[in-house]
Amino acid sequence: MRAIETEILVIGGGVTGVGVAWDAALRGFDVILVERRDLAHGTSGRFHGLLHSGGRYVVKDPVSARECIHENRILRRTHAHCIEDTGGFFVVTPEDEDSDYPDRFVQACAETGVPCQEMAVSQALRREPRLNPRISRVFRVPDASVDGFQLTHATAQAARQAGARIFTYHQVTDLLVAGGEGDVRVVGARVFDAVRAEEMEIRAAMVINAAGAWAGRIAGMVGSRVDIVPGKGVMIATAHRLVNTVINRCKWPSDGDILVPAHTVSIIGTTDVPVADPEDLRIEEWEIRKMLAEGEKLIPGFARTRILRAWAGVRPLYRESAVTDDRDISRKFTLLDHQERDGVAGFITITGGKLTTFRLMAEKTVDRAAAHLGPRRPCITAETPVPGAEHGPYWLGHRLREVEDGRLQNQLICECELVTRGMLESAARLNPTVTLDDLRRDVRLGMGPCQGGFCTYRAVGVIHELKLGHGVTPDTEGSDWRVADLQSPAGNPGRGRPPVSGPEPVSSLADHLYDPNLLLRDFLQERWKGVVPIVWGQQLKQEQLDRLIYLSIMNVDHLPDAGLKSPLSDFYGVDVTPNDVLEEPHD
Amino acid sequence: MTDLLIIGAGLSGLLAGVWARRQGLRTRIAATGLGATHWHAGTIDALGYLPGEDAPVRSPFAALTRLTAARPGHPYALTGEAGLREALAAFRTLLEKLGLPYGGAANPDENLLLPSPAGAPRPVYLAPAAQLAGDMSRPEPYLVVGFQALRDFYPTVIAENLTKLGFRARAEFLPIELITDRRDFSTIDLARAMDSADLSRLANALKRVAAPGERIGLPAILGLRRHGQILAALSEAVGAPIFEIPTLPPSVPGLRLTTVLREHFERDLHGRLDLGMTVTDFHAEAGRVTWVASRASARPVRHRARRFLLATGGILGGGFHSEPRGRVWETIFDLPLTAPQKRSQWFRPDFLAPEGHPVFRGGVRVGPDFRPLTLAGEPAFENLWAAGNLLADSDPISERSLEGVAIATARAAVTSLINTDV
Known part of the structure; x- marks a missing residue:
């Protein structure tokens, strides 16, 4: 078995894990991060995209609110290109009028330092004409929209540049332990490489468990009890960007009270249902209805708008004692030093928290690790922009402008999201890619109204041609990730057309996983999984067109290699057909 | 007075228009748009797969008994084998006359297998002449030629899958500037560009990449107006069989089919075709539809006729609509549908489920005379017929019966409505 060594092994490629890797590498530690799937495949890629100002927590959880506004200001500098500066509103809808919450909200904002300014309703409606005209008060806060995929990838790139090694599709199967009764020490992990289908050992002086909702399972491998209550939240995306500002209901935080503009769509969230298994991402019919009904209160007509997709993410909520309602479990993060807590040395768990505070969580975690390993340089993440931050915040039109300026129309592979062939090729080359879903997280492939109807076949063709040496972009294998540029049509200028002759196969693509038929089937099923919970009306017609393309025209259900499976085929195959439970269960 | 008002201008609506006009009926077609024909591959799929079965159907006619045993209400159970055969033959004769000839397997009972744009074998009953040389029973090795920068066609994927299926196949690229x-x-x-392009450059380029004995598959872009001449001239200049492989939509072969039918109906037969005329409402008296109304800028416009033929298609064509609670309804007459009215019953877990999805199999139930039925099993209206992919008990996309159902039911409905006194 292959064995490698490092000082710090980070488990989990969500934003917390990559943040820890980045911070630790900057301080001079030797770092390896392992993630069992793609970066941001878990909760970091399954949320609504809200960069909190803290406003949501000012009344209920002032400590979280203070952390949020502090980190919000930092991330606008260090990760500017991952953020769209939309600003946010807290609005008082007719349902929320008979409450003293708005006044408590204003007071709490002042106490926690979250900037909050009341504005005239008429002014708010001019800026957001779809907003419910019956709202009575509006407060402006510095919320923003953040791209969780890009935030995670950009931080991972910064970590790599600082020397960290990041292995995706590497699943921890066991923790390596030394010592005996009363003197247990974690000394590394056994890891399964799902792409090469081989086991390896990673030995480390310190193992940091940043597995999010899965952290309890990792800790359980050495008998440490960490009670994570996976809190499932359902979100739905509309086919249109209904608002340009983050809209929050000004009330005690609850279900379906946040609407976030995210690139070309808007996302409403969320529900909060405790689930036993963090992989249980099934969406119930009542959750969809609730999102539609709550959306209607913010945007009249919301329930009739075209819905593209629904998905669920699991919050890694840490339970310190018995608490009944999930949302009342602290959103503050929790750092567990298992040496102090359970007598297991060399092992730290970081859990809870929110995407907005990932940098702070990483800082505190590495502080703790340094206390054991011996201090190196101080933390500098708050002052260190990640590569790409120099571009400044993104805005809705950036891709369109680059496509038009660069006359890249004939390179568009995904017309919904303006993904060019060059962007796809670069993403496939520069990021470890096993499924087209990985490319979706890199460049937003297939995230628009046709939900992969046209771009699935095209992307498969492009990847296949790339593998055979017919790429349109120069091969930059071995160079650093240019994550900031992956999102940019102009950043990946193709020659416009592949070379006529002399193809050189691209060796960096994991060959057996690049079976075009497997890529096709996996991505079609992955997209279907997110569409089934919300498909009706116009989108049902769209799905029938997609069936016409892939069954009638392509006959993809009768392609060779029907038995091939990727590491994610079973995950995509989970049954998500809607159930008959129409009402929220009360217990 | 209009003898027949057809609602819908997809394949079934246009063909019904042509056949009714030829029988002397004053016929009008009112439609939102030209249906889904130009999205599909331009082939005539009669029956490619039986529900839940993996092997392609060899003969659609021989398989009918098994199909109708599994789906007793299937439109083919109403047309019968004879009706299906007769309609497909009539279609073939018509298209021959219109200069867009279709052909099939050597044995007229059987399907052809043609390479799909992913390289899978597509079972089709009739194909445009331009696709016939792709027939997988022919011996020549495949050369699949793509064009650089054409994003709707990927020759290396086709060639690789054909090779895996046991055929000799390879891929080449040519510059799009040709x-x-x-x-x-x-x-x-x-x-369109091919209609006026200098073919000699393309022919020379093809000659350079082709090896002796190969047949050459190109994306389906070989002209719209001058399609027949282009195909013949190119094959002759290159000295090899040349054939088209369908692409991602929009489909050039589908557009050619729509265009010849539409022009035949309007120019040769002087039928009236109104597009952009979405029928939304109707009025009935004493069990007869007296008029239907279409949306217009000022107020709905009423259209009277002796007979009406509903050919608006199903979910894809726009004949049905659906809402979050799971209700699926027919948009004009609110005819009873067999589609499950609960969303939990609409789907199977797999996108590619071989049995298809129940919601896409639901439709309008009609009697043996193709008049839609009420829940009690009586004709809903004396003078309303229905044809095409809105009919119940058929999932034309899973079955690969999209065009066969459209053609056979349009033919049968027209025969029925002509022979009924109203």
Whole structure:
């Protein structure tokens, strides 16, 4: 078995894990991060995209609110290109009028330092004409929209540049332990490489468990009890960007009270249902209805708008004692030093928290690790922009402008999201890619109204041609990730057309996983999984067109290699057909 | 007075219009648009797979008994084998006359297998002449030629899958400048450009890449107006069989089919076709539809006729609509549908489920005379017929019976409505 060594092994490629890797590498530690799937495949890629100002927590959880506004200001500098500066509103809808919450909200904002300014309703409606005209008060806060995929990838790139090694599709199967009764020490992990289908050992002086909702399972491998209550939240995306500002209901935080503009769509969230298994991402019919009904209160007509997709993410909520309602479990993060807590040395768990505070969580975690390993340089993440931050915040039109300026129309592979062939090729080359879903997280492939109807076949063709040496972009294998540029049509200028002759196969693509038929089937099923919970009306017609393309025209259900499976085929195959439970269960 | 008002201008609506006009009926077609024909591959799929079975159907006629045993209400159970055969033959004769000839397997009972744009074998009953040399029973090795920068066709994927299926196949690329200098183009743009392109450059380029004995598969872009001449001239100049492989939509072969039928109906037969005329309402008296109304800018416009034929298609064509609670309804007459009215019953877990999804199999139930039925099993209206993919108990996309159902039921409905006194 292959064995490698490092000082710090980070488990989990969500934003917390990559943040820890980045911070630790900057301080001079030797770092390896392992993630069992793609970066941001878990909760970091399954949320609504809200960069909190803290406003949501000012009344209920002032400590979280203070952390949020502090980190919000930092991330606008260090990760500017991952953020769209939309600003946010807290609005008082007719349902929320008979409450003293708005006044408590204003007071709490002042106490926690979250900037909050009341504005005239008429002014708010001019800026957001779809907003419910019956709202009575509006407060402006510095919320923003953040791209969780890009935030995670950009931080991972910064970590790599600082020397960290990041292995995706590497699943921890066991923790390596030394010592005996009363003197247990974690000394590394056994890891399964799902792409090469081989086991390896990673030995480390310190193992940091940043597995999010899965952290309890990792800790359980050495008998440490960490009670994570996976809190499932359902979100739905509309086919249109209904608002340009983050809209929050000004009330005690609850279900379906946040609407976030995210690139070309808007996302409403969320529900909060405790689930036993963090992989249980099934969406119930009542959750969809609730999102539609709550959306209607913010945007009249919301329930009739075209819905593209629904998905669920699991919050890694840490339970310190018995608490009944999930949302009342602290959103503050929790750092567990298992040496102090359970007598297991060399092992730290970081859990809870929110995407907005990932940098702070990483800082505190590495502080703790340094206390054991011996201090190196101080933390500098708050002052260190990640590569790409120099571009400044993104805005809705950036891709369109680059496509038009660069006359890249004939390179568009995904017309919904303006993904060019060059962007796809670069993403496939520069990021470890096993499924087209990985490319979706890199460049937003297939995230628009046709939900992969046209771009699935095209992307498969492009990847296949790339593998055979017919790429349109120069091969930059071995160079650093240019994550900031992956999102940019102009950043990946193709020659416009592949070379006529002399193809050189691209060796960096994991060959057996690049079976075009497997890529096709996996991505079609992955997209279907997110569409089934919300498909009706116009989108049902769209799905029938997609069936016409892939069954009638392509006959993809009768392609060779029907038995091939990727590491994610079973995950995509989970049954998500809607159930008959129409009402929220009360217990 | 209009003898027949057809609602819908997809394949079934247009063909019904042609056949009714030829029988002397004063016929009008009112439709939102031209249906889904130009999205499909331009082939005539009669029956490619039986529900839940993996092997392609060899003979659609021989398989009918098993199909109708599994789906007793299937439209083919109403037309019968004879009706299906007769309609497909009539279609073939018609298209021959219109200069867009269709052909099939050597044995007229059987399907052809043609390579799909992913390289899978597509079971089709009739194909445009331009696709016939792709027939997988022919011996020549495949050369699949693509064009650089054409994003709707990937020859290396086709060649690799054909090779895996046991055929000799390889891929080549040619520069798109042989056809167009445009920066942005669809397959339709390329077909238009081909109508006026200098074919000798393309022919020379093909000769350079082709090996002796190969047949050459090209994306389906070989002209719209001059399609027949282009195909013949190119094959002759290259000295090899040349055939088209369908692309991602929009489909040039589908557009050719729509165009010849539409022009035949309007120009040769002097039928009236109103597009952009979405029928939304109707009025009935004493069990007869007296008029239907279409949306217009000022107020709905009423259209009277002796007979009405509903050919609006199903979910894809726009004949049905659906809402979050799971209700699916027919948009004009609110005819009872067999579609499950609960969303939990609409789907199977797999997108590619071989049995298809129940919601896409639901439709309008009709009697043996193709008049829609009420829940009690009586004709809903004396003078209303229905044809095409809105009919119940058929999932034409899973079955690969999209065009066969459209053609056979349009033919049967027209025969029925002509022979009924109203």
